[in-house]
Amino acid sequence: MGEVFQKGKLAKKASFQLLNYTTEEKNEALLLISNQLLEDTDLIIKENKIDLENGRENGLSPSVLDRIMLDEKRIKDMALALQELVNLNDPVGVVVEEIEKENGLKIVKKTVPIGVMGMIYEARPNVTIDAASLALKTGNSIVLRGSSSAKQSNIALVNSIHAALEKSALPKDAVQLIEDTNRETAKELFHLKEFLDVLIPRGGKGLIDTVVKEATVPVIETGAGNCHLFIDETADKEMAINISLNGKTQRPSVCNALETILIEKNWFEQHGIALLEALHKKDVEIYGDYTVCHMFSLAKEATEEDWFTEYSALKISIKIIDGVQDAITHINTYGTKHSEAIITENKENAALFLSGVDAAAVYHNASTRFTDGFEFGYGAEIGISTQKLHARGPMGLNALTSVKFFIYGEGQIRN
Amino acid sequence: MGEVFQKGKLAKKASFQLLNYTTEEKNEALLLISNQLLEDTDLIIKENKIDLENGRENGLSPSVLDRIMLDEKRIKDMALALQELVNLNDPVGVVVEEIEKENGLKIVKKTVPIGVMGMIYEARPNVTIDAASLALKTGNSIVLRGSSSAKQSNIALVNSIHAALEKSALPKDAVQLIEDTNRETAKELFHLKEFLDVLIPRGGKGLIDTVVKEATVPVIETGAGNCHLFIDETADKEMAINISLNGKTQRPSVCNALETILIEKNWFEQHGIALLEALHKKDVEIYGDYTVCHMFSLAKEATEEDWFTEYSALKISIKIIDGVQDAITHINTYGTKHSEAIITENKENAALFLSGVDAAAVYHNASTRFTDGFEFGYGAEIGISTQKLHARGPMGLNALTSVKFFIYGEGQIRN
Numbered sequence: 006m007g008e009v010f011q012k013g014k015l016a017k018k019a020s021f022q023l024l025n026y027t028t029e030e031k032n033e034a035l036l037l038i039s040n041q042l043l044e045d046t047d048l049i050i051k052e053n054k055i056d057l058e059n060g061r062e063n064g065l066s067p068s069v070l071d072r073i074m075l076d077e078k079r080i081k082d083m084a085l086a087l088q089e090l091v092n093l094n095d096p097v098g099v100v101v102e103e104i105e106k107e108n109g110l111k112i113v114k115k116t117v118p119i120g121v122m123g124m125i126y127e128a129r130p131n132v133t134i135d136a137a138s139l140a141l142k143t144g145n146s147i148v149l150r151g152s153s154s155a156k157q158s159n160i161a162l163v164n165s166i167h168a169a170l171e172k173s174a175l176p177k178d179a180v181q182l183i184e185d186t187n188r189e190t191a192k193e194l195f196h197l198k199e200f201l202d203v204l205i206p207r208g209g210k211g212l213i214d215t216v217v218k219e220a221t222v223p224v225i226e227t228g229a230g231n232c233h234l235f236i237d238e239t240a241d242k243e244m245a246i247n248i249s250l251n252g253k254t255q256r257p258s259v260c261n262a263l264e265t266i267l268i269e270k271n272w273f274e275q276h277g278i279a280l281l282e283a284l285h286k287k288d289v290e291i292y293g294d295y296t297v298c299h300m301f302s303l304a305k306e307a308t309e310e311d312w313f314t315e316y317s318a319l320k321i322s323i324k325i326i327d328g329v330q331d332a333i334t335h336i337n338t339y340g341t342k343h344s345e346a347i348i349t350e351n352k353e354n355a356a357l358f359l360s361g362v363d364a365a366a367v368y369h370n371a372s373t374r375f376t377d378g379f380e381f382g383y384g385a386e387i388g389i390s391t392q393k394l395h396a397r398g399p400m401g402l403n404a405l406t407s408v409k410f411f412i413y414g415e416g417q418i419r420n
Numbered sequence: 421m422g423e424v425f426q427k428g429k430l431a432k433k434a435s436f437q438l439l440n441y442t443t444e445e446k447n448e449a450l451l452l453i454s455n456q457l458l459e460d461t462d463l464i465i466k467e468n469k470i471d472l473e474n475g476r477e478n479g480l481s482p483s484v485l486d487r488i489m490l491d492e493k494r495i496k497d498m499a500l501a502l503q504e505l506v507n508l509n510d511p512v513g514v515v516v517e518e519i520e521k522e523n524g525l526k527i528v529k530k531t532v533p534i535g536v537m538g539m540i541y542e543a544r545p546n547v548t549i550d551a552a553s554l555a556l557k558t559g560n561s562i563v564l565r566g567s568s569s570a571k572q573s574n575i576a577l578v579n580s581i582h583a584a585l586e587k588s589a590l591p592k593d594a595v596q597l598i599e600d601t602n603r604e605t606a607k608e609l610f611h612l613k614e615f616l617d618v619l620i621p622r623g624g625k626g627l628i629d630t631v632v633k634e635a636t637v638p639v640i641e642t643g644a645g646n647c648h649l650f651i652d653e654t655a656d657k658e659m660a661i662n663i664s665l666n667g668k669t670q671r672p673s674v675c676n677a678l679e680t681i682l683i684e685k686n687w688f689e690q691h692g693i694a695l696l697e698a699l700h701k702k703d704v705e706i707y708g709d710y711t712v713c714h715m716f717s718l719a720k721e722a723t724e725e726d727w728f729t730e731y732s733a734l735k736i737s738i739k740i741i742d743g744v745q746d747a748i749t750h751i752n753t754y755g756t757k758h759s760e761a762i763i764t765e766n767k768e769n770a771a772l773f774l775s776g777v778d779a780a781a782v783y784h785n786a787s788t789r790f791t792d793g794f795e796f797g798y799g800a801e802i803g804i805s806t807q808k809l810h811a812r813g814p815m816g817l818n819a820l821t822s823v824k825f826f827i828y829g830e831g832q833i834r835n
Contacts, residue, residue, distance in 0.1 A: 021752070024775050104797050110786055112796060119808050120778065202808050221633050223809050244831040251833035337436070359826050360439050363535065371525055371829025380834070381527060381825075382519055393534050393617050393822035394638050395810040407808035410796075411774050414786025416659040418666035419795070 009148075009193040012181040013121070013200035016146040019178035020120045023144045026174060028095040034173035035138055039087035041169040042134070045161070046080050052161035053130070060154055068258075072128040073155050083134045090142050093384045096402045097144050111413040116406040118144035120202035123194050125150045125216060127208035130158040136205075137166055137180045139387055143405040146179045148201065150194055152208075153186035160184060195220040202407075207388055210315070225395060225404075227388035230260030230343035231315045232373045235332035235358065237349035238269040242276045244370060245348045246283050251372045252346070254287045258317050260389060261344050261376040265312060265322045267332045270296075273325050277301075284321060292322040312339040329354040333361040340364060342391045344373035365391060365398035424563075424608040427596040428536070428615035431561040434593035435535045438559045441589060443510040449588035450553055454502035456584040457549070460576070461495050467576035468545070475569055483673075487543040488570050498549045505557050508799045511817045512559050526828040531821040533559035535617035538609050540565045540631060542623035545573040551620075552581055552595045554802055558820040561594045563616065565609055567623075568601035575599060610635040617822075622803055625730070640810060640819075642803035645675030645758035646730045647788045650747035650773065652764035653684040657691045659785060660763045661698050666787045667761070669702045673732045675804060676759050676791040680727065680737045682747045685711075688740050692716075696738075704734045711740040727754040744769040748776040755779060757806045759788035780806060780813035 042049070053075040060070050102114035122145050124136045133149055140147035151159040163182040170177040183190050194204065198221055205225045206216040217224055234252055236245045252263030268277060273296070281301045284291060291297070292311045293304035304323070311322040312335070326332060329347070336345050346368035347358040355369040366376045376399060378386025383401030390396045396404035457464070468490040475485050517529035537560050539551040548564055555562035566574040578597040585592040598605050609619065613636055620640045621631040632639055649667055651660045667678030683692060688711070696716045699706060706712070707726045708719035719738070726737040727750070741747060744762070751760050761783035762773040770784045781791045791814060793801025798816030805811045811819035 021748075021776060021778075106795075106797070110790060114813075218636050223807060224638075225809070241831070247831065247833055255834060333436075361436060363436075364824070366825040366827060368827045369829065371827055371832040372834050374834035375525060375827065375832070376825075380521075382521075392638060394640070397823050398529075398825050408812050409779070410781040410791075410813050412781060412783045412786055412790065414784065416656070416662065417786045417790070418662055419670060419787055419789035 007190075007193065008185050009183055009190050009197060012183060013148055013194075013197045015178040016121045016148050016181045017200040019176040020118065020146040022176045023118060023146060023179055026144070030174040031095070031141055031144065032091045034141055034170060034175045035087050035091050037169035037173050038134075038138065038166055039084040041165045042080055042084045042087070042162075045165045045168075046077060049075060049080060049158065049161045049165065050077070052157040055157045056130075056155050063154075065154060069128055069154070073130065073158065075130060075158060079131065083131055086135070087138050090138055090385055093142070093402060095142070096406050101408055108417050109415060110417050113411045113413070114408050115411060116403075117409045119405055119407045121146045121148065121200055122405065123148045123150070123197065123201040123204040123222065125191060125194060125204065125206050125208075125212070127152045127212060128154055130155040130162060132207055133159050133162045133182070134166075136207075136387070137163075139385055139402065139405060141175065141179060142385075143402050145405055146181070148181045148183065148194065148197075150183040150191060151186070156184070156186055192219070195222065198222050205388060225388070225390055225400070226392040227390055227400075228260050229315060229341040229391060230262070230389070231264050231313065231339060231341040232261060232344045233265045233267060233332075233336050233340060233346070234263050234373065235267045235329070235336075235345075235347045236269060236272055236280075237329060237332075237347060237351060237354050238271050239350040239354075240269075240272055240348040241350065242279070245272075245276070246280050248346065248348060248370075248372045249280060250283060250287060252374055253284065253289055253321050254319065255374060257319050259374075260315075261373050262317070263321065263373060264315050265324065265339070267324050267326050267335055269328055270325050277325075281323070288319050290320040292320065294324045296325040297323050315341070329357050333358060336362050336364070342393075343389065344368065344376040346371065346373050365389065422605075422608065423600050424598055424605050424612060425615075427598060428563055428609075428612050430593040431536045431563050431596045432615040434591040435533070435561040437591045438533060438561060438594055441559070445589040446510070446556060446559065447506040449556055449585060449590045450502050450506050452584035452588050453549075453553065453581055454499040456580045457495055457499045457502070457577075460580045460583075461492055464490060464495060464573065464576045464580065465492070467572040470572045471545075471570050478569075480569060484543055484569070488545065488573065490545060490573060494546065498546055502549070502553050505553055505800055508557070508817060510557070511821050516823055523832050524830060525832050528826045528828070529823050530826060531818075532824045534820055534822045536561045536563065536615055537820065538563045538565070538612065538616040538619040538637060540606060540609060540619065540621050540623075540627070542567045542627060543569055545570040545577060547622055548574050548577045548597070549581075551622075551802070552578075554800055554817065554820060556590065556594060557800075558817050560820055561596070563596045563598065563609065563612075565598040565606060566601070571599070571601055607634070610637065613637050620803060640803070640805055640815070641807045642805055642815075643675050644730060644756040644806060645677070645804075646679050646728065646754060646756045647676060647759045648680045648682060648747075648751050648755060648761070649678050649788065650682045650744070650751075650760075650762045651684060651687055651695075652744060652747075652762060652766060652769050653686045654765040654769075655684075655687055655763040656765065657694070660687075660691070661695050663761065663763060663785075663787045664695060665698060665702060667789055668699065668704055668736050669734065670789055672734050674789075675730075676788050677732070678736065678788060679730050680739065680754070682739050682741050682750055684743055685740050692740075699736065702734075704736050707735065707737040709739045712738050730756070744772050748773060751777050751779070757808075758804065759783065759791040761786065761788050780804065
C-alpha cells in the first residue's frame with residue numbers, strides 16, 4: 006500500500022482518538038504549534054529557500070514565487086493566527102436539538118467533528134498551518150496534499166506541527182502530509198472514501214473543477230468568484246464609482262473582487278463616462294459591450310468569454326442593460342454564485358435583486374469585498390463555499406462539524 | 421437537446437419563480453394536489469395496472485410488485501400525507517444569524533430553497549408524490565427520474581400534479597418527470613450541474629453506489645443501513661432479547677432494521693442460548709461465528725461477507741466479542757454509519773460506545789428501529805442521510821434548504 010492509503014489510515018485512527026480530548030487540550034496543542042513555529046523559523050525559511058530556488062529554475066512567475074515565499078513576518082503571522090484561534094469557541098459538543106418522546110425516549114442532536122478532512126491545495130504553504138490548525142480546533146484529523154512547488158516548506162511546517170503535537174496530549178497522527186506530489190497521489194485522495202469524510206480543494210479553477218469532477222469523496226467547493234456589480238438607474242453616482250473602484254482595484258487577485266459591472270442605460274447616459282474614466286485612471290483595462298466601446302474609445306470589445314471570466318487582475322467587463330431583471334438573468338447565467346451587489350436607491354429593485362440572484366452573499370449598496378470569514382466575524386475561515394449544501398459563503402469553524410443523534414432509552418421498542 | 425436537458429432547464433427557470441410565493445400559496449398548491457389525487461384515483465390505478473402487468477411479464481418478484489402497486493388506500497394515504505405537510509412550518513426565510521458591523525453593515529443569514537433537486541429512485545411510485553410535495557413545500561423545483569417498472573404510474577401521478585398546479589399560483593414547470601427511463605437519462609442527470617443543485621438517490625445499494633461514484637452534481641447519500649446491536653456484559657436479559665427481536669423482526673426490509681448482533685462473552689455464556697432460541701422461534705436464520713455455531717447447532721457459519729451484509733430479510737449475523745472496544749472497532753469497520761445500539765447497565769461503556777461509534781444515530785437501551793423522520797418528530801422525511809455533510813440522519817424539510825447572506829449597506833467599501 007502506498008503513502009496515501011497508509012497516511013489516510015493513520016489519520017482515520019487518530020480521528021477516533023481526537024473524540025476524547027477537551028477544548029483545553031486542543032487549545033494547548035495549538036499554542037504548542039504556535040511556539041514551535043517561532044522556534045523553528047530559521048529551519049523553515051531554509052527549506053522555503055530551496056522551494057524558491059527550484060521555482061525560479063522552473064520559471065515560476067514572480068507572483069507565484071511570492072505566494073510560496075515565507076519570511077520571518079509571515080511565519081510570525083501564522084503563529085499569531087494560531088493564538089487567536091485558541092480564543093474562538095469550540096464548536097464541537099453543542100446541543101442543536103433536544104426531543105423528549107411520549108414513550109420516554111430522549112433524542113439529543115449534538116455537533117461532532119466531521120472525522121477526517123482531506124485538503125488539496127496549490128502553492129501557498131500557509132494553507133498547511135491554516136488547515137491543520139482549524140482541523141485540530143474542531144477535533145478533526147487532516148490529510149494535507151500541497152503542491153510540488155512548496156514541497157520542502159510543507160515538510161518543514163508539518164515537522165514543526167508534529168514536534169509540537171508530541172509535547173501535547175493530542176495524537177501526532179492527526180496531521181498527515183502526503184509528501185509525494187505526483188498527480189497519482191491527488192487521484193488517490195479523490196477516491197479515498199474509506200478514510201476521508203470530506204475533501205476541500207483550495208486553488209485555481211482548474212484544480213477545483215478537477216476535484217469536483219473526479220472525486221467520489223464528498224467535496225466542499227470553494228473559491229471561484231466571478232462577482233458582479235449592478236448599478237441601477239437611481240444609484241448614487243459617487244457611491245457607485247467608489248464601490249466599483251473598491252471592488253476592482255483594492256485587491257484584484259482575490260475571489261470577492263469585481264469582474265463585471267452591469268449598468269442601467271439611463272444611469273450610464275448620465276454618469277457612465279465618469280465611471281469609465283475613474284477605472285481607467287486606476288489602470289483598469291475595460292472590456293465593454295457595443296455601447297461602452299462606442300462611448301469610450303479606450304475600451305476593448307468584450308467577447309462572450311469575457312462574461313464568464315474571473316480576471317483576478319486589473320481588468321473588468323462592462324455591459325449596459327435595461328434594468329434589474331436583466332441584471333438578475335445575466336448574473337444567474339454567467340456568475341459563480343459567490344458575491345453580487347446592487348447599487349440603487351429603489352428599495353423594490355434592491356429586494357428583487359437580493360432575492361432573485363443566486364449567490365452565497367448578496368449586497369445592497371456595499372462592496373462585494375466584504376465576503377470573508379473575518380469580516381463576517383467568524384474569527385477564522387477555511388474558505389468560501391460556492392455550493393449550496395452543508396455550508397455556503399464564508400466557512401468558519403462550524404463548517405468543520407457534523408451532527409449526531411444520541412438517543413437514550415430504558416428498553417423502548419417500536420410498535 | 422434531449423428530454424433531460426430541456427426539463428432541467430424548465431425546472432431551473434421555475435425555481436427562480438418559486439422564490440416569489442408565500443407559504444399560503446405553496447400550501448394551497450399542496451391541497452390542490454391532494455384533491456386531484458383523490459379525483460384521479462381510478463385513472464392512476466388503471467395506469468398502475470399496466471405497470472403491474474408488464475412487471476409480471478418481466479418476472480418481477482412479488483415483493484417488488486407490491487412496492488409498485490397502488491390501490492385506493494395507498495392513494496388516499498398519499499393525499500393525507502399532503503394534507504399533513506400543509507401543517508408543518510415553512511423552513512424557508514428563517515433568520516439564522518444577524519450581524520451588525522461597526523461600519524454599519526448589516527449581515528442577515530437566512531434560509532432559502534436549495535433551487536432544483538434531482539431525485540432518482542426505484543420502483544415505489546409513492547416517492548413521486550413524496551418528493552414532489554416536499555420540494556414544493558420548501559420552494560424547490562424537482563426533476564424526477566423513476567424506474568421503468570413504475571413508468572405509467574409515475575406519468576399518471578405527475579399528470580395529476582400538473583393539473584393541480586395549473587389551478588394554483590405556482591408554476592407547473594416546478595415538477596418535471598423524465599419519462600425516458602433509459603440508462604442514458606440517469607447518466608445525464610448525474611452530470612446536469614448546469615441546472616441541478618442536488619441529486620438524491622433513493623433505492624438499493626447498487627443505485628446509491630453508482631450515483632455517488634458517477635455524479636458530479638452534489639449528492640446526498642441515503643439509506644444503506646447495516647445496523648448493529650451490542651449486548652454488553654451487564655445488559656438486562658429481557659431488554660436485550662426484546663430489542664433484538666424488535667430490531668430484526670418487526671420490519672426486516674427497512675434500513676434501520678438490525679443486521680448484526682455483537683455479544684459480550686460473559687453475557688453470551690449466561691443468556692446466549694435464550695436469545696438464539698428466541699430469534700430462531702421467530703424464523704430468523706442465524707449466521708454465527710465459531711462460538712455461536714459451537715453452542716447452537718442451528719446456526720450457520722458466518723463468512724467475512726456476512727459482517728458487511730444488509731440482509732433486509734429474516735437473517736442475522738452474530739459474533740461473540742470481548743467488550744465495548746471490540747464492538748466499536750467492529751461497527752466502524754463493517755457499518756454504514758446509520759443506526760447503532762448498545763444494551764448495558766454500565767454508564768461508562770454506554771458513553772464510550774455512543775461517542776466512539778461513527779453513525780448518524782446511536783442508541784443506549786433502545787431499538788435502532790426508531791431512526792425515522794416521523795419518529796423524531798419532523799413530520800416528514802426525504803430519506804435518512806448516512807453522510808456527514810449538510811444533513812445527517814433523518815432528513816426533514818430543513819434538509820431541503822440552503823442559506824444565503826443578505827448584506828445591507830449605505831455605500832461601505834473595504835479598507
